[in-house]
Amino acid sequence: MAVTDEAIEKIKAMIVGGELGPGDRLPPEKELSERLGLSRNSMREAVKALEVIRVLDVRRGDGTYVTSLEPHLLLEAISFVVDLHDDDSLLELFAVRRMLESQATGLAASNASAQEAESLLAEVASVDPDVVTIDDLVAHDIRFHGEIVRLTGNGYLASLVDGLSSQTVRARVWRGVTEQGAVERTLSEHRGIAEAIAQRDSALASSLATAHIAGVERWLRQAATA
Incomplete structure (x- = not known):
């Protein structure tokens, strides 16, 4: 040594x-x-x-x-490392995020109070797809997913998930998403996840989160091979 x-x-x-x-x-x-x-x-x-x-x-x-x-301090370096990787590596990182965040979303559905679920729905409703900018979408995405993992009550899980999808990564993804209807589809998926959490349906919330993140993975895979 x-x-x-x-x-x-x-x-x-x-x-x-x-x-x-x-x-x-x-x-x-x-x-x-x-x-x-x-x-x-x-x-x-x-x-x-x-x-x-x-x-x-x-x-x-x-x-x-x-x-x-605190977890957010000790795991802070993850975001820095993630930001340095290319799209091929991002696919692996999104796969890890999909596994972690799907479970986190199911746990959030079990833990969320009615007021917290309502706040999550209000966050989705606050975004107007007709006028929203890339920066607005990135900020919304950070708030939405950050609030979900916070509802797990597990600081280490929240820091891991946040580190695996930093602001820089989110911006890279959104700037690359050009297919028609991407914004509306994303907000619709966010709304579905928030509604499942409000209904305290852990299985549905987990499944919707898995599908939501898998959709980003699919776009990244297509972009990498284009």
Whole structure:
């Protein structure tokens, strides 16, 4: 194991073991490197790496702290990685999203209150297909699917799904969708999903979400081979 990797593992062990918790300040670099039996250079590189993935927060002139370790922070890098991939790779990512989001939508149907379901329906109704722009559609798509995964009550699931379909990916998809009726069809599918959630029909909601995302996959596949 590389020395920097060893340092990362030892800091992780301190967090997993409860010696350090969210918001805690790490001991000074010299003290920590001596305690763990590692050089200050390897310790410094480990801290940099853990800062990049949002496990640690280096505050200049103050010290290094463990972050809140909230799911949205720890899984933030997924969106960055997803944005770098081409359409062929996006097909694989959408397949993963389809599996996760279909289950998330079914769970949302079980959890949603009448008021939350009504809010989801209102979100769909707020979009006018005759005047909506690409940016408007991207914003709506983020709000709609984000609210659904939030209703699962599972922060890690919500962050994973959100990361697999970032704003950049959504914009790429919408700018490429040129077939007639795509906007109306998408809003109709969103409405169907929202109505299934309002009816607390988990099986229907899950099936509709699967079909909805599969439709985007199908378009991406066609675009990639065109």
